[in-house]
Amino acid sequence: MGDNLQYEDLIRYVIKVAQEKIPKEEQKYINSTRLNKMTILVFKELNKNNINTNRFIWGYYRHGFYSRSVSNFLKYNYRDGFNLEEAQVKDVNISNDAKNLIESTVVNIKDFFLKDSKSFCKWVYGEITPKEYQEFYFNHKKMERWFERMNDELNKEAININFKDKNYDISSLISAYYFTLGHLEDLEIIEIFRRYTDIIELLILKLKNGANPSKVKIFLDKLNLLYINRIYSLLPPYTYTIDGDKTFAEREKEIHLLKIESYKNSINKELDKIYKEIKRNELLPTLEEMKNQISEIKMELPRDSKSLQELYKDLNH
């Protein structure tokens, strides 16, 4: 075939076909995030059949596979928010081969985009995302849910949290999360993640030892916002997975790396500030409380567990 599409025409035609093929009453489920993903899948299908799309780029970002090209197009053309039902699209001038492939692809995949939120996430992260990143995204969703659960519990009059329950066991979740950050090459980001999660663990330990839940909630809310707005943006494998038009992909990578640098600076300052406030509010565990917690966890360790000294010897070799 050897066609060349303009990226705007691709997006417009996907919108047009989605409007034709998806029943009107279900079009409300296709928001900008879902349309973004639908377009990427169509792009990939076109690519497989040697139909190239100019200036189209995508990668694995905050909510799985994501295209900056589609995102910018929708923001520019639908400033009041994208709504598939009401979206108006101009006519597009593309080959019949491209049109047919786009139509057949949309028909094949449309049902996935009508799933409820939970099922849709499961499909995106569990089936479309490459295996090496799947657990990373699932751990992110677990982190989001953990903050929601803690928020619900700490809003109650009398809190009754079983910290060993897997829904509340933040230490286990953090460990699992670490193990899925192997794609990160920037050690500063891993260090930020360590500082951030250390603060959460210290706060929860203090809560376990009788800290005022309302006070703890104030800081958990701050940490949750910091996670959603900044920290999580550092973690996905976006810069390593940007694909599509080579020139634009390189440019996008540079822009994204600059954004990450500015985020790192602001996050470090924010973490310093939060830590100082937690300390001032006497929400850091005492040495005794730390010692007791360590004794408690030690009882559950596998028999052959090494001391830090032995572990460090291994790291040195």
Add this chain to the structure above:
Amino acid sequence: MSCGFFCDTGVIRGLCDKLDAHNESCEFFFDKYPIETFEYVIPTTVINELNYFKYKQTKEAARNPLHKIYFSYIRLVQQYIDLYISQMTHFECPETEKNNLNDVIVSIQPIIGFDTHNKQNDIQITAEAIIWSEGSRNESNSLITVDKRDIYYKKDKIIRICKKNLQCDLQIYFVYLPRYFKEKY
């Protein structure tokens, strides 16, 4: 009597890590001389050494996952270390003492040896402890260590050579915590 204790890296690890071979002796010492009442001093060398391994371990965990609960344990120990360090006096050699520090380092290099990175750290820590003790207002100053071979066993030689080269009457004790524990427990 006011006492000051200058900490070696192994002491901090031994104190905080229940899996460490020296945990019992370190805990015993810190229980006997609580940090709330006595001055504990930690040099930049020790802080840097502990942080270096903390960063390396964190990076390593992402690439070579450990058992989940074991990794939770390691993080907790490192958080405990950070908390303890934050309550200690941080020693940085004053500019006016840098020449003396270098003299002490050069004096004890042939005694401890400097063929490994660990030994170089031991020399630095021991030298800083000596400089600290000379400027300290405590009635009693001790370097507390769990390093028998490179520091404790060589203490007499170290003190002798430093007294001679610094031309002063050094007043620093070297306390090997496992031995202290054995004698006092």
